[in-house]
Amino acid sequence: MIKIFSSPYIAECDQLRMLLELAGIRSDIRNEFGHSIGLVITGGVAEFAAPEVWVDDSDHADAMQVVQTFMRSLRDALNPTPEPPARDEWHCTHCGETVDAALHTCWNCDAPR
Numbered sequence: 001m002i003k004i005f006s007s008p009y010i011a012e013c014d015q016l017r018m019l020l021e022l023a024g025i026r027s028d029i030r031n032e033f034g035h036s037i038g039l040v041i042t043g044g045v046a047e048f049a050a051p052e053v054w055v056d057d058s059d060h061a062d063a064m065q066v067v068q069t070f071m072r073s074l075r076d077a078l079n080p081t082p083e084p085p086a087r088d089e090w091h092c093t094h095c096g097e098t099v100d101a102a103l104h105t106c107w108n109c110d111a112p113r
């Protein structure tokens with residue numbers, strides 16, 4: 001088994017696990033309750049025990065692709081890409097009016113685009 005993801009938010013681990021399942025990859029969540037425990041003592045050193053997602057070594061490459069897609073979706077959720085610009089308008093060469101992109105002829109003089 002190999003760890004592919006860790007987050008203090010169990011919901012993110014759950015989400016990723018669901019995506020992995022959809023991709024046909026079996027995964028385990030470890031430290032599932034780490035977020036509520038917060039600290040574990042490892043060899044005398046206190047560490048934050050964040051929930052972790054683990055998969056079989058043989059699934060590692062495939063799983064990392066799912067993780068990358070997942071991370072991108074998390075980032076996009078934080079920084080949504082701006083709305084695409086409105087459809088391009090065009091200018092009638094005949095009368096100079098601005099015409100909506102959906103129209104193929106000028107609304108004013110009926111000249112074709």
Ligand SMILES: [Zn+2]
Binds near residue numbers: 093097107108110
């Ligand atoms: Zn026109």
